[in-house]
Amino acid sequence: MGSFVKEETSSLMTEFLEKCGGYAVVDGGFATELQRHGADINDPLWSAKCLITSPHLVTKVHLDYLESGANIIITASYQATIQGFVAKGLSVGEAENLLRRSVEITYEAREIFYNRCTKGSWDFTYAGKASRRPILVAASVGSYGAYLADGSEYSGIYGDSVSKETLKDFHRRRVQILANSGADLIAFETIPNKLEAEAYADLLEEENINIPAWFSFTSKDGVTVPRGDSVVECTKVADSCTKVVAIGINCTAPRYIHDVIISLRQVTRKPIVVYPNSGEIYDGLNKKWIKSEGESEEDFVSYVSKWRDAGASLFGGCCRTTPNTIRAIAKVLSGESPATSKPKFWQ
Ligand SMILES: [Zn+2]
Numbered sequence: 184m185g186s187f188v189k190e191e192t193s194s195l196m197t198e199f200l201e202k203c204g205g206y207a208v209v210d211g212g213f214a215t216e217l218q219r220h221g222a223d224i225n226d227p228l229w230s231a232k233c234l235i236t237s238p239h240l241v242t243k244v245h246l247d248y249l250e251s252g253a254n255i256i257i258t259a260s261y262q263a264t265i266q267g268f269v270a271k272g273l274s275v276g277e278a279e280n281l282l283r284r285s286v287e288i289t290y291e292a293r294e295i296f297y298n299r300c301t302k303g304s305w306d307f308t309y310a311g312k313a314s315r316r317p318i319l320v321a322a323s324v325g326s327y328g329a330y331l332a333d334g335s336e337y338s339g340i341y342g343d344s345v346s347k348e349t350l351k352d353f354h355r356r357r358v359q360i361l362a363n364s365g366a367d368l369i370a371f372e373t374i375p376n377k378l379e380a381e382a383y384a385d386l387l388e389e390e391n392i393n394i395p396a397w398f399s400f401t402s403k404d405g406v407t408v409p410r411g412d413s414v415v416e417c418t419k420v421a422d423s424c425t426k427v428v429a430i431g432i433n434c435t436a437p438r439y440i441h442d443v444i445i446s447l448r449q450v451t452r453k454p455i456v457v458y459p460n461s462g463e464i465y466d467g468l469n470k471k472w473i474k475s476e477g478e479s480e481e482d483f484v485s486y487v488s489k490w491r492d493a494g495a496s497l498f499g500g501c502c503r504t505t506p507n508t509i510r511a512i513a514k515v516l517s518g519e520s521p522a523t524s525k526p527k528f529w530q
Pocket residue numbers: 433434460501502
């Protein structure tokens with residue numbers, strides 16, 4: 184790959200953040216939002232099931248997040264894998280088309296949103312000074328554990344028989360397809376162990392993936408990822424990969440985010456992305472969210488300016504957050520006067 188392409192990749196996020204005024208709004212929980220609208224996603228494909236059964240609902244949820252102020256919308260491909268679709272009886276070709284479709288649906292939603300804004304039928308809230316709000320499409324890649332749908336998504340334990348090569352072979356074709364689908368970046372989400380981060384970093388380099396990526400880890404204590412590797416060690420893997428343009432944490436309780444940002448800031452100058460869940464705890468085996476004491480949506484939103492001050496640049500929500508959460512985040516970020524809030528650029 185020529186150095187020109189490399190530079191383009193590394194500057195994408197910095198330029199985008201500048202266009203957004205220093206900070207960007209990521210969308211909120213996707214699968215749980217489909218569910219809130221009545222989708223039955225109790226299935227090994229989880230949210231990706233809707234790509235087959237109810238694509239109109241996928242479009243609706245993307246539009247709801249755009250209307251709430253999101254600058255980055257994440258595709259419904261989190262649990263969309265060729266292996267998972269084939270297990271449902273689809274051909275490899277059909278599975279690959281569904282992956283492409285997940286991205287098409289997202290940029291179609293962006294076009295619908297822009298057209299509505301142009302026609303003035305919607306209030307263009309939080310658009311800033313730009314006539315068109317900067318919006319990126321991030322193609323979601325969930326972990327191998329998410330595909331297994333056996334709870335290992337939240338333990339990061341795949342067993343000794345699963346090597347880095349196994350993980351690379353598992354993810355390779357999906358990553359290639361998503362990289363050539365028209366998406367602006369790949370969002371590797373909810374990464375539960377260091378091995379999978381290494382596999383992603385290798386794939387990005389070895390396959391000459393021509394769009395940038397973010398790596399977002401998950402944590403149950405703010406210090407380690409579920410498998411037990413430290414978040415800092417995982418961040419170093421992401422930091423040393425030239426294709427990675429942001430690093431962060433998602434689907435983690437809001438109360439841990441501040442300290443994680445502080446730790447990440449010690450080992451990377453890349454922009455930090457945070458999109459915590461609602462603070463409820465997911466019981467992967469029973470596929471249920473369990474309420475946790477004393478963490479409300481108000482707490483979540485009140486943390487946003489602290490996370491910004493600690494050094495994060497991209498803010499959104501994960502499971503069980505809703506367009507309301509995102510609207511509130513957008514409000515916090517747009518309500519800052521330039522005098523009190525200087526955008527931080529670390530690269
Ligand atoms: Zn989540």
